[in-house]
Amino acid sequence: MLNRVIEQFRLKVSSIDEVEDSHSSTVYKCNLSNGENVFLKIPFTKLKYQRELEAYEILKGSVPIPEMIDYWSGDEECPGAFLLSELKGNSLSTKAKPTIAFQVGVLQAKMHSIRPPAEKALSGIKNEFPNWSHFVEEQFYSFAEDVRDILDEHLYNKAIETFKRMKQELPSAVGPSFVHMDFRPANIIVDEEKVSGVIDFESVRFGSTEIDFTKLYRDFLSYDDSLYIAYQEGYNSIRPLIDLENVLPFYRFTDAFNSIGWCKRRGIENNALFLKENVVRLKKWLL
Incomplete structure (x- = not known):
């Protein structure tokens, strides 16, 4: 599939590296023969595309x-693909200065200021806000079917x-605001x-900013009060x-x-390490 996507975009590639920490798409960093870096992204499903x-x-x-x-809108075998420019830099780190946390607050606030477009019908991004409580509940109970197999009965019921x-x-x-749903340092x-x-x-989605x-907070703001304060000021x-x-807390x-x-x-x-981390987090809330 990767070769088909490269052909589709008519790229002259010198080297390719798969990007780690991408959980809903397959992403490749491509160095082109002209020295430029671009990214190929192939979502797992048509809806994600x-x-x-x-x-x-x-x-x-x-x-x-x-x-x-x-x-590329894809075909029967490929849900679609994107050719994206490179953003200069690296993923956000907990070692970042408060000035960076301030900018992250500004960025997220600008994103949350975007409301559903009145002039355009969307087929992929759904406005969940009118039924927000149901949306949160539906997500939770959907995952509950899987969590039941991991936790003991007492902890699960609690x-x-x-x-x-x-x-x-x-x-x-x-x-309703534009919510990223995966706004994390990576x-x-x-x-x-x-x-x-x-x-x-x-x-x-379009939904409530609270989510x-x-x-x-889990992966960045909770590590340093100065980051948390600067982020809030930026937002x-x-x-x-x-x-x-x-x-x-919820x-x-x-x-x-x-x-x-x-x-x-x-x-x-x-995902053994991530699973262990979240079982520990959950037990802290419950026990």
Whole structure:
């Protein structure tokens, strides 16, 4: 399939490396014969392809993203593919300075300021906001089918009870906003002292902003109070930040639970470390 995509885009490739930490697509970094680096991205499903395509159209000019050089709608064997420019830099690190955290806050706030386009019908990105409570519940119970096979019965039942209780305590949802759904350091590119942009839009929705802070907090903001404070200042410079202390506990809990289910679906052996981390996180909430 890779060779077919290379032929489709008529690329003259010198070398190819598969990109790690890409969970909803197969991504390759290609060095071309002219010395330029580009990325080939092949989503796992047609729906993920369509979401990505629409996201690039919606975000262009509003949020820093790679340039979509070309795209292919695929065929019976391939769900589609994208040819993307390279964002200079590396993935966000917990060693970043507060000035970078401020920029990350600005970037996410700009993304959350985008509302569903009134003039364009979308077939990939769904507006989940009108039924947000149902959407969150549907996601949780979908993964619960997989989590049941991992946890002992007592812990599993306690998780279900905790979900019901915490969900009732949530404040009113805020939106509809463009939510990334996988806004984590691996998808935020930093070039020295500047945030270059954000990548990977296979899971995006229009929904409540409250769900979109969880992974960033888990993998970045929770490591240093100065990062957390700077991030909030950056976000607030664009739009008011919701009271995260009211929503993060619920979404951190559901993130740990859902991640256990995700590991079961994607293969326990290949995701053993991530599975162990989330079982520990879940037990902290429950025990």
